[in-house]
Amino acid sequence: MARFEIPAGWVAQAYRFALDPTPTQQRALRSHAGAARFAHNHMLALVKAVMDQRTAERSYGISDDELTPSLGWSLPTLRKTWNTRKAAVAPWWGENSKEAYNTGLDALARGLDNWSKSRTGQRAGKSVGFPRFKTARSRRSVRFTTGVIRVEPDRHHVTLPRLGTLRTHESTRKLARRIGDGTGRVLSATVSQDSAGRWHCSLQTLVHAKAKPAHAPRSPFPVVGVDVGVKDLLVIAAPDGTELERVRAPKPLTRAQTQLRVLQRTAARRHGPYDPVARSKQTPSKRWRAVQARIGKTHARAANVRRDALHKATTALAQHHRVVVVETLNASGMRSAGGVFKRGLNRALADAALAQVRAMLAYKTRWYGSALLEADRYFPSSKLCSACGGRKPNLLLAERTYQCEHCGAAIDRDRNAAVNLARLGETRISGEQSPADSGSVAGRGAIRETGPARAVMAGGCEAPTPHNPNRVGQAGTVDSQGTAA
Structure with a gap:
């Protein structure tokens, strides 16, 4: 069966609302x-x-x-x-x-x-x-594709088949306006429960003529490079070496570790679903269930804080700049397979959610008319000197300042990587690459293992x-x- 084709001038977008259902x-x-x-x-x-x-x-x-x-x-x-x-x-x-x-x-x-x-x-x-x-x-989830799926006129209720009208915590006015204007159409609805026990309704829609907001400021730097990290979530720089912004990582999971340790120890002292002495399953106690619910709420809040920071940062990037250049990181490969010696690093990488930055920019750049350029995974953005183009083969993770061995320049490591990424995107705008975007970046100090950069045109689909x-x-x-x- 052929995949669902999004009509020209329309984009796929999901509106997610927290539900307040009755018992x-x-x-x-x-x-x-x-x-x-x-x-x-x-x-x-x-x-x-x-x-x-x-x-x-x-x-x-x-x-x-x-x-x-x-x-x-x-x-x-x-x-x-x-x-x-x-x-x-x-x-x-x-x-x-x-x-x-x-x-x-x-x-x-x-x-x-x-x-x-x-x-x-x-x-x-x-x-x-x-x-x-x-x-x-x-994870509890159910998807509705047929039947009555609508947003009520009071903008605080949604109606789903067999479930009836459910109240929402947030207002549905943004979606209701688009449906009323004829610029939005609901395709399906997915109801799911998060780790905190709260139910959410995600309405998959087609939205017409989604463009950059008129109030969004225009940046004087059309091309920027974005370096992602654990300490600083995003370091944004221009091709001329100017550092535009440095977004600190919220680290919500790290901040919640003290509370999680207390809750996990409390749960260990109570009657859980498994008896390690008898090695058999058992009915968990009500107090154990209550602690597990608190643990789920703590993780859900950390995820919400992380998601909020990522959405705000990526939306600003897609709206303010014409070309955004990011790295193609192997986020899962950066984490060891449960090694104790990398436990802290694994937790920090998971807390930063580095792969989500590129995933969010993929569809937001298309929404707002900008372009996303992904550097090849082997592009040495951190090892190249943004001043002379020299390459430093051995760069330890602990070295936070890049010291060039050729020209003696000293620059912040993350800022240096962001500048190199921005210059990679500048070659695409100035026409230095071939029409197929297969031009090399040898002038920036690339090596043979560096492949071509590729432009991403993302768009959702419901199929x-x-x-x-x-x-x-x-x-x-x-x-x-x-x-x-």
Whole structure:
């Protein structure tokens, strides 16, 4: 199935509102999320059973024509199979919207599709494992694509299928104005619960003619380079060496460590869900559940503080400058695999959320008409001297001041990297690169391992599960019907 195409002049945007449901509505929300989890787990167990049965029959020498009929992995096939079995395995299915079960089946179809493509090399990135069963502690979420989905005129309520009208903590006036003007259209709604127990409704919309606000100031520096870090979240500099801004990292998780330590020790002294002495599961106490809720609220607040700082900084960058140049960092590779000697660094990297800066700039630059330029992962922005272009091969992380061995210049390490990134973007504007953006940056001191920079034109999309007609089963045989072979 083809992906959803965003019309010209429109962009995809999500509006997220915190909900204030009644106790009855909370039970309905938990029921819908549980129904999605049940449908996902039931069909996953059926898929695994069919795959294991076919694998065993092949080991017995049975021909492919006589094997147990395969089970399709596409969303329509999974939905059809579920509809034939739901009356027997879930006689309570009528209590929830059909969208709840479709949410679980769609997640399963996507997981199976990603796993099969990862095994055959059709999917880039890290290898994807086989889908796992969802537990009761998994993230609760349900997505509505059909039915009544609207923002009420009072701008403090949203209406969803089977759930009715739910009150929102924030005002919905921004979205209501766009819908009233005909410049916005709701595609779907996703209701989810965070670690603090609060429910949120995210409305996926198409917005027309989203442009830079008239009140946004115009910066005299159209091209800037952005260096991200742990101590200073963003260091913004111009090609001429001027440091425009230095955004300090909020470090919300670090600030909450004292409170988290107290709560974790309190939870350890109470009756949890597992008895380490008897090595068996047990019913957790109410006080243990209360402490876990406080721990979740603490983590949720840290995430909100971090997200707020990132949104404010990236929005200002996208609105004030014409070209923003960032690094392509391997954020996951910078963290060790649970090494004790890097525990503090791992926590600091996770607290900074370095990868989120590039992800937010990717869609905000398109919203506001600016451009995002990503330097190659091997571009030595920190090792190049912004004064003479010389290269310092051995630069320790503890060296916060860049001392050039060629010209003797001394400059702040982060500022030096931001200037080099800004000059990389300046070559794109001045036409020093080829039309395909494949020009090198040898004049800036690049080396052979430095690849071309690439321009990013990001845009969201709302699409159902992409259904590949050619899938590969667990045994490695190709099934032209998209089935579990």
